[in-house]
Amino acid sequence: MTAPEAGPKLDDVLLQVSDLKTHFPVRRGLLGRTVGHVKAVDGISFTLRRGRTLGLVGESGCGKTTAGRTILRLIPATSGTVAFEGRNVFDLPPAQLRQLRRHMQIIFQDPYGSLNPRMTVGGIIGEPLRVHHVVRGRELEDRVAQLLEHVGLSPAYRNRYPHEFSGGQRQRIGIARALALDPRFIVCDEPVSALDVSIQAQILNLLEGLQGELGLTYLFIAHDLAVVSHISDDVAVMYLGRIVEQAPAGRLYANPLHPYTKCLMSAIPRGSPRQAKSRIVPRGEVPSALNPPSGCPFHPRCPWALERCPGEVPRLLPASDDPGHLVSCHLYH
């Protein structure tokens, strides 16, 4: 992705995130004084090329969802820039931001909470088209029918309500809504984690098919390393608001470098009971983002922590033998 040897051509880059930070103030007391900050996203950078998928993986509270929403400007950023097709999303005046929003969509985790129960399916999918004055009347109807077919649902469903559908079908409705404005970029925020295994596979296949067909670019956010590495070209592992390792999916799996990635990988249940597995269990639990450890945020749990780890924040740098594999760990630099 940011591999220097295969430096992407500038026009190939769809999204460029630079040193993005999202800090939430924590207020206490009668006067609501700010007593600290939760550093949900604490300086992440990556480049996403057109038609590719970057997987953002990590455990609860690592900042992956906040990162996705900050990029879409659904949550205000504290600092940093997000350039979409070369324009800084955070600098745009409202009118231009509205235009840009057409090209940046999101699919949510919860297919139950993210659809308005009082609207018909046709109303839900057609709403972005109406809001952005794209089409109306007969044309709108046709477009909705076409979108429903695109995600594998019958156009006859347009007059039904969300509660009449299963979780997997609702997720298809959510995808149809996200596709309505012909976006170029979609943030998929845990789109399959609320679904049954057999339905997960259907939705993952649908997302992959749509990407090939429409040339979509995905930021795929999930906690499940197997799901993320299945669908992504590149994977970034987040821990306490930072990217600790980033590499093409196959290489990350074959050769995880960061101790946290190794722990995460070894914690995945075995594919078969016979498969021997030596488990590296990180000590304790994820510390609070309100009061993160000094130096490398993983050092208190790391089985290989060095003397310099508590004092010095490691930088995300290419591994010595693989310039496309970035890791933020003192063991390597």
Next chain:
Amino acid sequence: MPNTNDILLSVEGLTTRFFTDEGTSYAVEDVSFAIPRGRTLALVGESGCGKTVTALSILRLIPDPPGRIVAGAVRLGSTDLLRLPEADMRRVRGNRISMVFQEPMTSLNPVFTIGDQIIEAVMLHKKAGRDEATREAVAMLRKVGIPDPEARVREYPHQMSGGMRQRVMIAMALVCGPELVIADEPTTALDVTIQAQILDLLRSLQADIGMSILLITHDLGVVAEIARHVCVMYAGRIVEEADVQELFDNPLHPYTVGLFRSRPSLEHRGPLAAIPGTVPSPLAIPPGCPFHPRCPLSDGAKCAAQRPPLEARSAGHTAACWYASRVAEMRTRGEPLYK
């Protein structure tokens, strides 16, 4: 198969239905299995397959109305729990069978300290005094890996992380020394590194204490980690049963094969072999084989009309499919069942 004296719990022909305004929900139909002492059996299936209703039926916690256990027997040792007076049943729950739920946050009482909740259980079930119960609670918390248990007994559930709360739930479930622990999706709400810690804990506690575990899960990975024997459920019935290694090596029901092939794995990329369609509602279970509308091997005739019986295919391996032998042949030839 261990001899029958080693069987702790045997469920025979269990059938639980819910009689609702929208019709009869066939939640659990003719389910039978046995759990040997000190072993783990997993019930695997997707939402609505009847695995949780099976567990609640064993504990007789089905809300009546609308639900009712309409047939079957649940034998714990020599006692049929379904024939037991409610007062005796209450002594079984917690003492001989206890349960660990998926959501540690909602299954602990937020207004009592975790110590109070465990101590109460010990005093109630073991007729122990407060000091003795407190000592036992602290010892149990230490056993489940809670650091500094003397201090943590005074904490409230919200002061603990999800993983710690699940450890507390396990301590509560084990403190009265039950013979069987029913663990209903015990790690589903947890992060993967914490899940690994909890599965390790359950395994080591079982080696130490020797309780049997009925594990209810949708996750075949969790099954591979911890279970000895597996029953796969679909639409209220067991469709396949085998030892865990046999099931992973040689699944014979097309649904089981589909579950395996739907799992993204780190090793293989490319499109997943998704099972088409959706899980049927227990209010409208298809006639014949309940899986036939989604099955790649369905012949549309026999499969749609006659329900295949759960038949033994080899020692300890049963499957309910008219074409189970064809599934095995296709695997031998390396032909994919799902496109």
